[in-house]
Structures are given as structure tokens and as C-alpha cells.
Amino acid sequence: MTNGAISLERTFSAGTANALELRGVSKTFGALSALDDVTITIGPGEKRAVLGSNGAGKTTLFNCITGDFLPSAGAIRFFGEDITNAPAHERIRRGLRRTYQISLLFAGLTVVDNVYLACKGVARGRFSLMRPGRRDTIMEGAEELVRTVRLEASRDTKVSDLSYGQQRQLEIAMALAGAPRFILFDEPAAGLSPGERRELIEILSGLPSHMGYIIIEHDMDVALRVSESVTMMHNGRIFKEGKPSEIEDDEEVQSLYLGGGNA
Amino acid sequence: MNEAAWGRKLDWTSSLRINPAYWVVAAILLILPAFASNFILYQLFGWTFILGMIALSLMFLAGYGGMVSLAQMTVAGIAGYMVAIFGDSAITDISQGWPWYISIPLALLVAALFATATGWLAGRTEGIYTIMITLAIAAAFFYFFNQNYVIFNGFSGFNGVLPPKLFGLDWRHPIAFYYLTLFWAAAWYFAAIYVSRSPFGLALQGIRDNPRRMAALGYHVTAHKVAAYAIAALPAATGGILLTWQSAQISPGTAGIGPAIDILIVAVIGGIGHPAGAFIGAFIYVILKTFAVDLIVLVGLGSERFRLLIGLGFLVVVFWSPDGILGLWEKLKQSRGLNPLLRRAGRRS
Numbered sequence: 031m032t033n034g035a036i037s038l039e040r041t042f043s044a045g046t047a048n049a050l051e052l053r054g055v056s057k058t059f060g061a062l063s064a065l066d067d068v069t070i071t072i073g074p075g076e077k078r079a080v081l082g083s084n085g086a087g088k089t090t091l092f093n094c095i096t097g098d099f100l101p102s103a104g105a106i107r108f109f110g111e112d113i114t115n116a117p118a119h120e121r122i123r124r125g126l127r128r129t130y131q132i133s134l135l136f137a138g139l140t141v142v143d144n145v146y147l148a149c150k151g152v153a154r155g156r157f158s159l160m161r162p163g164r165r166d167t168i169m170e171g172a173e174e175l176v177r178t179v180r181l182e183a184s185r186d187t188k189v190s191d192l193s194y195g196q197q198r199q200l201e202i203a204m205a206l207a208g209a210p211r212f213i214l215f216d217e218p219a220a221g222l223s224p225g226e227r228r229e230l231i232e233i234l235s236g237l238p239s240h241m242g243y244i245i246i247e248h249d250m251d252v253a254l255r256v257s258e259s260v261t262m263m264h265n266g267r268i269f270k271e272g273k274p275s276e277i278e279d280d281e282e283v284q285s286l287y288l289g290g291g292n293a
Numbered sequence: 294m295n296e297a298a299w300g301r302k303l304d305w306t307s308s309l310r311i312n313p314a315y316w317v318v319a320a321i322l323l324i325l326p327a328f329a330s331n332f333i334l335y336q337l338f339g340w341t342f343i344l345g346m347i348a349l350s351l352m353f354l355a356g357y358g359g360m361v362s363l364a365q366m367t368v369a370g371i372a373g374y375m376v377a378i379f380g381d382s383a384i385t386d387i388s389q390g391w392p393w394y395i396s397i398p399l400a401l402l403v404a405a406l407f408a409t410a411t412g413w414l415a416g417r418t419e420g421i422y423t424i425m426i427t428l429a430i431a432a433a434f435f436y437f438f439n440q441n442y443v444i445f446n447g448f449s450g451f452n453g454v455l456p457p458k459l460f461g462l463d464w465r466h467p468i469a470f471y472y473l474t475l476f477w478a479a480a481w482y483f484a485a486i487y488v489s490r491s492p493f494g495l496a497l498q499g500i501r502d503n504p505r506r507m508a509a510l511g512y513h514v515t516a517h518k519v520a521a522y523a524i525a526a527l528p529a530a531t532g533g534i535l536l537t538w539q540s541a542q543i544s545p546g547t548a549g550i551g552p553a554i555d556i557l558i559v560a561v562i563g564g565i566g567h568p569a570g571a572f573i574g575a576f577i578y579v580i581l582k583t584f585a586v587d588l589i590v591l592v593g594l595g596s597e598r599f600r601l602l603i604g605l606g607f608l609v610v611v612f613w614s615p616d617g618i619l620g621l622w623e624k625l626k627q628s629r630g631l632n633p634l635l636r637r638a639g640r641r642s
Contacts, residue, residue, distance in 0.1 A: 098509070119510075123511050134505065134506040135503070135506070136503055138498055139498055147507075147510060152510075155492055156492055156511075157492070157493050157520055
């Protein structure tokens with residue numbers, strides 16, 4: 031695992047199968063520079079936390095990686111493949127997943143239908159007009175994920191009738207659909223009760239070791255417990271990288287972020 | 294696996310749970326010709342089923358896909374024109390006189406291709422822009438039908454367009470025509486319900502609720518939208534062919550701007566949340582359009598003011614129940630017998 035001195039100087043041409051590589055990624059909105067020359071390398075199976083105050087560019091970073099919008103400059107590689115300009119659905123089919131800060135669910139559909147859609151998005155037969163049968167493997171996978179995130183009691187509930195915490199759990203189930211290779215979690219613990227946070231940590235710790243992720247999280251308890259390395263961002267730039275323990279002890283980080291009234 | 298889970302799974306596959314109301318409606322519709330007059334069968338119900346199919350096409354796009362298309366009447370009109378052009382009509386210079394088993398599939402195909410092209414244009418837009426583009430397409434084709442004499446015979450269109458004498462039956466006989474329209478209305482109604490739970494139908498509803506998230510799940514949103522237009526063309530085209538047979542003619546006015554908007558009114562009055570809404574809306578519209586004239590005259594207004602009543606009905610429905618008559622029904626069901634604390638605000642936001 032590439033902890034500590036994370037190899038920023040490594041180039042694409044090295045031919046490594048890093049899960050995710052960003053080289054000089056910038057994103058400007060008019061005069062505003064939301065991301066400024068961001069270079070990140072994440073090894074296979076690595077679990078990374080991205081911290082930073084509001085407006086640091088964390089969610090913009092996710093949007094560039096998933097292709098919600100294209101970066102103004104720079105390049106993005108996913109398992110060695112250049113995806114800088116690939117459309118969002120192509121990136122998803124290559125095994126990239128994300129959850130959203132504000133739940134982007136299908137409010138008019140039930141829990142299991144939401145998860146089924148997530149599973150079907152990366153499977154064959156997306157245009158099928160035939161209903162899934164009782165032994166449909168995609169449907170079985172969806173049922174399994176509903177159980178994984180402990181929503182089986184709400185299986186047939188319309189999403190618009192779920193509690194906030196349940197919607198967050200559903201977000202995670204949808205990110206886990208269809209054998210992901212790498213997941214971007216955008217503040218999964220926001221708005222959860224302490225009990226739900228413990229469940230979240232269990233779910234994240236229970237992910238297979240080959241499944242890497244980036245987690246944006248304001249709750250340091252959650253962020254540092256579920257990550258192996260930490261990237262600090264500030265004003266669209268990378269400010270510091272290191273192991274969770276190093277970040278926790280760093281004075282600069284503490285003055286800028288940890289002491290910054292996030293309690 | 295425990296009993297409850299198994300039961301749920303069964304529910305997923307066979308969710309065409311049969312409501313007793315279905316049996317009652319089905320029985321009434323099946324035996325109606327025993328009591329009803331030819332006028333009721335041919336004009337009221339025949340027209341209701343036809344309008345319902347065209348409105349169902351819009352309901353499929355708008356209710357499941359969130360795409361309000363005003364071009365569905367044009368799709369129906371094109372199918373009607375195609376059976377006149379490829380099949381038989383009184384305009385023998387243009388009509389090819391091909392047998393029904395060629396002209397009808399060809400008409401459906403051309404209508405579906407037209408709808409696909411419409412979807413290809415409109416599927417990239419959202420909301421008000423979809424409405425504007427499809428309205429522009431409907432208007433453009435109205436004028437095109439009107440002004441093109443080589444293929445569409447201009448203003449007068451085609452008359453003498455008759456259904457084939459299949460099984461030796463005159464399908465324009467009121468009873469035969471009633472069952473013909475009932476059959477296709479029911480077929481497309483159940484097809485729409487079935488498809489709504491298929492991967493394609495669920496994906497369409499996902500696109501309605503959150504297109505950006507659908508892309509983030511690996512769906513090609515535009516391709517799904519275009520496919521929805523193509524599929525929705527089939528009930529509209531069936532309705533268009535039957536409409537042409539019903540009056541034995543098709544002319545530009547059949548697919549004009551007025552009828553295009555009428556389809557929207559029908560779908561909204563009935564409720565775009567469920568396929569049944571299309572047919573309920575069509576029935577109300579046909580009743581109003583047939584009898585409003587008498588009522589208006591009775592009140593002392595000119596007979597040309599019958600649209601006033603339809604407009605008022607539309608306003609009342611939209612004002613009191615944005616989800617149409619079906620929404621009103623749901624509200625009634627909810628306000629009865631449910632724990633008031635658990636009563637939900639209802640439908641999707």
C-alpha cells in the first residue's frame with residue numbers, strides 16, 4: 031500500500047494498474063477555480079478519505095471523476111484506462127460507483143426497484159420489455175443488497191416515504207450494485223444518528239479488501255476509521271496527504287479543519 | 294427462504310394482481326353490445342377506446358418517462374395516412390391498394406420511425422422544451438399534410454379508407470368495430486402495465502425521477518428516451534388506424550394542433566400516473582364533446598362554445614387534483630379507513 035509518501039511523481043506511462051490516477055485536474059466555473067491542478071494516485075484496493083472544509087472542491091472532484099462534468103484541464107485514469115472524456119455511463123460500466131451528498135434516488139419507485147435499477151444499469155438487457163422472473167439473478171442480487179444495508183423491512187416502500195437515514199442506506203446499496211471496482215462515497219454519514227453511523231462503519235469495513243474507495247466525510251470518527259490514507263483539500267488544491275494518524279496529529283490540519291467548529 | 298419472502302417474490306413476478314373492479318369493468322364492457330345502441334357502441338365507446346390508446350401513448354411517455362410529447366396525435370395521424378396510402382381509399386391515384394397484411398404493418402413501422410425521429414430530437418431536451426419541440430413537429434406536419442398533394446392529397450386528404458373484410462366481417466359494423474377497438478385498447482392497456490415493471494419500464498421511471506442518477510448508474514438516458522418514443526408509437530399508431538377506419542377518412546385536421554392538445558387534455562383529466570387514466574380521460578372527453586353542445590345551447594350560448602365546458606372541466610380537474618380523476622380516486626381511498634397519522638402526502642414530488 032502506498033501510504034505516507036504517496037507517489038505523486040508517478041506517471042501514467044508506468045503502466046501500473048492503479049485504481050485511480052488524476053493528473054493536474056482543474057475545473058473552473060467562470061472565474062471560480064473549484065479544482066486547481068489536483069494530482070492524486072490511488073492504488074488498487076486503497077481506501078482513501080478526502081477531507082476539507084466546505085467549498086474545498088471535494089464534491090467537484092467526485093463530479094469530475096464520475097463524468098458529471100468534464101475537467102477544464104488534466105487527465106483521469108481508471109485502472110490504467112484514460113476516462114477523462116468518457117461519458118458517465120461508460121465509467122460506471124467500467125466499475126466506478128458513487129453515492130451522492132444529497133440523495134439522488136428514484137422517489138416514485140420502491141426500495142427494491144431502486145436497487146434493481148442500480149444492478150441492471152451494469153448488466154445486459156437494460157432495454158428488455160420482459161419482466162424479471164422469480165429466478166432472475168439481477169433481482170436476486172438486488173434482494174441481497176437490500177439485506178446487506180438492512181432495509182429488507184422497507185423493501186416495497188416507495189422511496190419518497192423513507193426516512194432520511196434509510197435513504198442514505200439505500201444510496202449505499204445502489205453504489206454496491208453490480209460488482210463495483212471502486213466507489214466514491216460523498217458524505218455517507220451526513221445526517222445519520224450515532225447508531226446509524228456505527229452501522230455505516232460496519233458496512234464500509236465489511237467491504238472486500240480489493241474494493242477501493244474514496245470517502246468524503248466531515249465526521250472524523252468515521253473518516254479516519256474507514257480509511258488507510260487521507261487527502262486534505264483546501265480551496266480546490268491538495269493541501270496534505272498522509273496516514274490517518276499523521277493527519278490527526280498535524281498541527282496545520284488541526285488549526286485549519288479539526289478545530290474549525292465541525293463538532 | 295421463509296414464507297413471507299417467497300410470497301413477496303411471487304408478488305414480483307405476478308404483480309398483475311386482479312382487482313375485483315377489473316372483473317366488473319371487463320364484464321360490463323364485454324356484454325355492453327347486448328344493451329347499447331349503435332351510436333353508443335360506435336361513436337361513444339369506439340371513440341373513447343381510440344382516443345384512450347393515443348392518450349395512453351402520451352401517458353406512457355409523460356407518466357413513466359416524464360416526457361410530455363404533443364406529437365402523439367401526429368404519430369396516430371401518420372399511421373392513418375399510411376393505411377390510406379399503402380392500402381385502399383377513394384383516391385386511387387395515390388393509394389397503392391396493397392393488402393392489409395402489408396399496409397398495416399408498414400403503417401405501424403412508418404409511425405414508429407417517425408416517433409423515433411421525434412424522440413431523437415426531443416429526447417435531448419427536458420420539460421417545457423420537450424413540449425415546444427413536439428408541438429413544433431406537430432404543427433409542421435399539420436401544414437405539410439395540408440400542402441403536400443403528391444403523397445398526402447393536401448387539404449382534402451383521403452376518404453373511403455375502409456378496414457379489410459377480415460374473417461368475412463364488416464369491421465365498421467358498430468358491434469364489430471366496438472369489439473375491435475375494445476380488443477386493442479385492452480391489449481395496449483395491459484401491455485403498458487406489464488412493461489412498466491420490466492427493466493425498460495423501470496428504467497424509464499428512473500429517468501423520470503432522476504435522469505442524472507440514471508446516467509450515473511450506467512444507463513444511456515437519451516437512448517432510453519428515444520426507445521420510449523418508438524414503443525409509445527405503437528398504441529398511438531393503432532389508434533390512428535382505427536380512427537381512420539371509424540370515419541373512413543383522414544385529413545390534415547385529424548392531426549392538427551387542436552387534436553394534439555386534446556390528447557394532452559384527455560391524459561391530464563384522466564391522470565398520467567396510470568394507464569387507466571388515459572381511458573377514463575378519453576371517456577369524459579367524449580361524453581363532454583358529444584353532449585356539451587346540447588347543454589351549452591340549453592344555457593343559451595352558441596353551440597360553437599362547447600369547448601368552454603371542456604376547458605372548465607379541465608380547469609376543475611387540474612385545480613382540484615393535479616393527478617387527474619385517478620388522483621382524486623387515490624385521495625378518496627386514502628382519506629378513508631387509514632390512520633390519519635400515517636396518511637401520506639401521496640405521490641412523487
